[in-house]
Amino acid sequence: MRILGITGWSGSGKTTLVVQLVPELVRRGLTVSTIKHAHHDFDVDQPGKDSYEHRAAGAKEVVVASSRRFALMHELRGAREPTLHELIARMASVDLVLVEGYKRDSHEKIEVYRASVGKPLLSTGDASFVAIASDSPVPGAKLPLLPLERPEEIAAFIVRHCGLATVRSATV
Numbered sequence: 095m096r097i098l099g100i101t102g103w104s105g106s107g108k109t110t111l112v113v114q115l116v117p118e119l120v121r122r123g124l125t126v127s128t129i130k131h132a133h134h135d136f137d138v139d140q141p142g143k144d145s146y147e148h149r150a151a152g153a154k155e156v157v158v159a160s161s162r163r164f165a166l167m168h169e170l171r172g173a174r175e176p177t178l179h180e181l182i183a184r185m186a187s188v189d190l191v192l193v194e195g196y197k198r199d200s201h202e203k204i205e206v207y208r209a210s211v212g213k214p215l216l217s218t219g220d221a222s223f224v225a226i227a228s229d230s231p232v233p234g235a236k237l238p239l240l241p242l243e244r245p246e247e248i249a250a251f252i253v254r255h256c257g258l259a260t261v262r263s264a265t266v
Contacts, residue, residue, distance in 0.1 A: 096256040097182065099193040099203030099222075103213040106206040107242065108194050111227060115192060118249035124258055125188040129181055131195030139167060189258055204252075206242065207232060224255055 100115070102108050112128060119126045139146040148156045149169055156167045178196050185191065193201065197216055205217045207228045217223035217237060226232055227240040227248055240248045252258070 095182070095185075095187055095191055096189065096258060097178075097191045097193060097201045098224075098252060098256060099196060099199070099201050100206060101193075101195060101197040101203045102206035102208075102216065103211050105211050106208050107229075108206050111206055111242065111245065111248070112192055112194050114245035115249055115252070118245050119190060119252065122249065122253060124190055124253075126190050126192060127185055127188045128192045128194065129178065129185075129196075131193075138165070190252070190256060202255075204240070204248070205237075208242075225251060 100108050100112050109130075112130075116126050116128065139149065141150075145156050145158045145165075145167065149167060154169055154171065158165045158167075178193060178199050178201065182191055193199075193203075197203070200222050202224050203217075203222055204225045204227055205215065205223050207215060207217075207226050209228075209230055209232075215226070215232070215235070217226060217235075223237060225238040225240050226235050227242045229242045232239055238251065240251055242248075
């Protein structure tokens with residue numbers, strides 16, 4: 095499995111880009127999964143739901159399953175947060191895992207950069223960054239600059255950079 099991060103400062107458009115990239119990459123014949131790093135107290139379950147009650151009762155893991163999907167919730171209960179690679183090891187095999195966040199990890203990343211956010215480039219001096227996706231020119235950028243408003247071009251870059259053969263590569 096290839097792993098590529100989409101990272102940047104809060105408000106830069108990381109989630110928007112990931113949501114645009116997934117269908118572009120799937121259209122090219124790739125299987126894609128995502129991981130998103132969240133803040134401490136996020137919750138995907140709601141009080142009153144059976145799965146929530148199972149977790150609240152002390153279950154370490156709760157699986158909710160139907161004929162359409164299943165979800166696994168794992169409570170850390172004071173244990174350390176798993177590393178990105180530990181999480182990926184638990185996932186089904188796909189062509190590409192897009193990772194949103196984890197900006198300080200060592201996996202390869204594309205930085206989503208908007209000057210309007212008012213923060214410095216994350217990629218400066220960090221060899222794990224392979225490109226910058228921006229809505230404007232980035233003075234002094236030493237990496238390939240990708241147009242943030244053209245997710246199809248960013249998807250094409252990802253396919254080339256990651257060496258991913260695509261089913262429809264001859265027609266895309």
